[in-house]
Amino acid sequence: MADKSEIRYLNPPSIEVKKDKYCRFKKNRIKFIDYKNPDFLAQFVNEQGKVLPRRITGTSLKYQRKVAQAIKRCRHLGLMPYVTDLYK
């Protein structure tokens, strides 16, 4: 059984460069997430208009809750849809 080092790959395995996610609210010190402008909140929502999980946006727990609450208020005010397709 050829040991590890002798195995040659047909094409070199693409090493996923690990881009470390950061919480954009902590980085640019945003303290208040405004529920009145839907364009900013649209970045945290997928095509169906659902709130994106933290593992994708990388925001910290504290700000994820604020973003989720702001999105819900925005939806209540009719500025953002509850559910849609091809939202972007």
Next chain:
Amino acid sequence: MSNHYEAVFIMTPVLSLEQTKETADKFKAIITENGGAIVNDENWGLKKLAYPIQKKSTGFYQMYQFESSNGELIEKIETAFRRDERIMRFLTIKLDKYGVEYAARRIEKNKALGTKK
């Protein structure tokens, strides 16, 4: 200790411009009568809604930011919102200190742009 609040409400598009102004002033009067002080008011005019509310797809948006020390004002204004059938939807928020800072910056921005009045 006075708290800062923000009330946004949507009026049915059926109304004429004067009627929207009149309803907006009606709520402004409620706030000022009961010991509230309007800090900033914005009228976003007729906007398209993301989903139909009461079978209507557009609405007149009006925003009041005010501060007041007595809490009953909020109950009064909310019952007034519920009673008035021209109001399709309303939302009142208590602003924390970061919210107040943000709102202050927003007032300067509006003044600089000279819009949204």
